Amino acid sequence: MSRVYNFSAGPAVLPEEVLLEAQKEMLDYHGCGMSVNEMSHRSKTFDSIIQTAEQDLRDLYNIPDNYKVLFLQGGASQQFAAIPMNLMKNKKAGYVITGQWAKKACQEAAIYGEAVQLASSADKTFSYLPDCSDLPITDDMDYVYICKNNTIYGTHFNTLPNTKGKDLVADVSSCFLSEPEDISKYGIIYGGVQKNVGPAGLVISIIREDLIRDDVLPYTPTMLKFKTQADNGSLYNTPNCWSIYICGLVFKWLKAQGGLAEMQKRNEEKAKVLYDYLDQSKMFKGTVRVEDRSLMNVPFVTDSEELNAKFIKEATAEGLVSLKGHRTVGGMRASIYNAMPKAGVEKLVQFMDQFEKANS
Ligand code: PLP
Structure with a gap:
């Protein structure tokens, strides 16, 4: 499996x-x-x-x-x-x-x-x-x-x-x-x-x-x-x-799992991994004003459609799937709901970092 x-x-x-x-x-x-x-x-x-x-x-x-x-x-x-x-x-x-x-x-x-x-x-x-x-x-x-x-x-x-x-x-x-x-x-x-x-x-x-x-x-x-x-x-x-x-x-x-207070804590921790990376990345940018950011859906873009498409393709090959953003925003969107383990977000960030280094 x-x-x-x-x-x-x-x-x-x-x-x-x-x-x-x-x-x-x-x-x-x-x-x-x-x-x-x-x-x-x-x-x-x-x-x-x-x-x-x-x-x-x-x-x-x-x-x-x-x-x-x-x-x-x-x-x-x-x-x-x-x-x-x-x-x-x-x-x-x-x-x-x-x-x-x-x-x-x-x-x-x-x-x-x-x-x-x-x-x-x-x-x-x-x-x-x-x-x-x-x-x-x-x-x-x-x-x-x-x-x-x-x-x-x-x-x-x-x-x-x-x-x-x-x-x-x-x-x-x-x-x-x-x-x-x-x-x-x-x-x-x-x-x-x-x-x-x-x-x-x-x-x-x-x-x-x-x-x-x-x-x-x-x-x-x-x-x-x-x-x-x-x-x-x-x-x-x-x-x-x-x-x-x-x-x-x-x-x-x-x-x-400990109820909703615990889920919120975990969701905050998970989202932080991704937002912290986005905030320092030169290639990937979050699209939302910081104080209004969702813990569940994280849209982000690069400045080129070509790069977005390449990223999505290569991420999919790594087992990181369904990252394409909505057509009105473009780029990527990572939905990191309750059932997404922190390891999944960490793997995504690791891959983004690797991709950024390889394509800069
Ligand atoms: N409201 C929100 C916030 C949604 O994200 C969606 C679906 O993606 C809907 C409503 C529509 O849901 P449904 O497909 O169940 O009608």
């Missing part, structure tokens, strides 16, 4: 222990004689899987009792519509535009009501976060929306915006469970799991109970009403059983 160091932005690397555990249980889950892929979502066995997963997530994030945890489908992108449909009582919300995902969420909300751009960092290709201490939030806004970690551009809100009393809704797809959160600061905190938590096809949304209501926009599909999902324990229809199961294993793994 030869595993590579996979720097993909998502779907992304998962803990080896989790994959091996799943492999062990593939044909016979806990003596029931079948795989999780084959069992009814209404069975006692699956009920125990989803309940345990929810409880472990509650423990990890210290989720207050007045928040529901929903296991949903349609990816984070479906939430771009579900959120305004469920929350836009006044048909108006504020969006902070820090990248493509926030922009897409805002564009989707504009189908259902007024989606006001409160601030944007589009002027410098989203390479920084705008000042969010005094946003033009008005009383009639139903919520304020951010994308907490910007997967493509590599920025992360280290300080949450001042929402002037409005509910904060945050997409945490690419920093899910990478750091502790004070859940009470959010109305909704949600993310697609395929980066830091599990296999694609599941989005987990943690929603304060008073935001789960009957009076949603009139044409909201039954499946997109938070109330439908909450009333049915995320089992209104057949959920993504497999992804819920693997996420459950990842939650156990995170607990065994």
Whole structure:
């Protein structure tokens, strides 16, 4: 077996222990004689899987009792519509535009009501976060929306915006469970799991109970009403059983590692290895303003397209894969989620140093 160091932005690397555990249980889950892929979502066995997963997530994030945890489908992108449909009582919300995902969420909300751009960092290709201490939030806004970690551009809100009393809704797809959160600061905190938590096809949304209501926009599909999902324990229809199961294993793994404070510490250590190298390199440059840097997604460039392509090709041959940057930034991007070992980042930096010396 030869595993590579996979720097993909998502779907992304998962803990080896989790994959091996799943492999062990593939044909016979806990003596029931079948795989999780084959069992009814209404069975006692699956009920125990989803309940345990929810409880472990509650423990990890210290989720207050007045928040529901929903296991949903349609990816984070479906939430771009579900959120305004469920929350836009006044048909108006504020969006902070820090990248493509926030922009897409805002564009989707504009189908259902007024989606006001409160601030944007589009002027410098989203390479920084705008000042969010005094946003033009008005009383009639139903919520304020951010994308907490910007997967493509590599920025992360280290300080949450001042929402002037409005509910904060945050997409945490690419920093899910990478750091502790004070859940009470959010109305909704949600993310697609395929980066830091599990296999694609599941989005987990943690929603304060008073935001789960009957009076949603009139044409909201039954499946997109938070109330439908909450009333049915995320089992209104057949959920993504497999992804819920693997996420459950990842939650156990995170607990065994020491929880989210420990993950944050490790993520800081890992990211430092790469950022320290970038800060002294003459060939490779980080693209993000230092104070807004993400611990999860690290974009970097050289000053030549040719060199970028050569680097990516040679890195791949060394088992350092999926390093190509997003087309709007160019260059490279290393996604270093929870399951990326420090040794992977060290090997990357070692290779970058070697490449720099050989090509200067
Ligand atoms: N939000 C963020 C921050 C993302 O990085 C992504 C996907 O890469 C999405 C939303 C879209 O997720 P999905 O493909 O699950 O709809």
